[in-house]
Amino acid sequence: MKLMIVILNDTDAEAALRALIEREFRVTRIASTGGFLRRGNTTLMIGTEEERVDDALDVIREASATPERAGGRRATVFVLDVARFEQL
Numbered sequence: 001m002k003l004m005i006v007i008l009n010d011t012d013a014e015a016a017l018r019a020l021i022e023r024e025f026r027v028t029r030i031a032s033t034g035g036f037l038r039r040g041n042t043t044l045m046i047g048t049e050e051e052r053v054d055d056a057l058d059v060i061r062e063a064s065a066t067p068e069r070a071g072g073r074r075a076t077v078f079v080l081d082v083a084r085f086e087q088l
Contacts, residue, residue: 001047001048001049001050001081001082001085002047002048002049002050002053002079002080002081002082003045003046003047003079003080003081003082004044004045004046004047004048004053004056004077004078004079004080005043005044005045005077005078005080006043006044006045006046006060006075006076006077006078007032007034007041007042007043007044007075007076007077008041008042008043008044008060008064008074008075009040009041009042009064009074010040010041010042012063012064012074012075013029013042013044015063015064016044016059016060016063016064016075017029017042017044018063019059019060019062019063020044020046020056020059020060020063023055023059025046025048025052025056025059026046026047026048027044027045027046028044028045028046029042029043029044030042030043030044030045031043047082047085053079057077060074060075060077061074061075
C-alpha cells in the first residue's frame with residue numbers, strides 16, 4: 001500500500017479531487033498554504049495500492065494541465081510506503 005501526498009494550487013484542486021473520486025480513489029482534502037507568496041494550496045492524501053499509483057498520477061496531470069502553466073509546476077507529489085493500514 002502507498003500513501004500519496006499531493007500538493008496542488010487551489011485552482012486545480014477541485015478538478016483533481018473530482019477526477020480521482022470518479023476513478024474510485026479514496027482522497028482526503030486538507031487546506032494548506034505555502035510557497036513564496038503564501039498562496040493557497042490544497043493537500044490531497046490518497047491511500048492506494050502500488051499498482052494504481054501511476055493511474056493516480058495520470059489523473060492529477062490531466063486535471064491540473066492548464067495552458068497558463070504549460071511546462072510549469074502543477075503539483076508536488078510524495079509517494080510513501082505504508083507499513084500498516086487499518087480502518088476503524
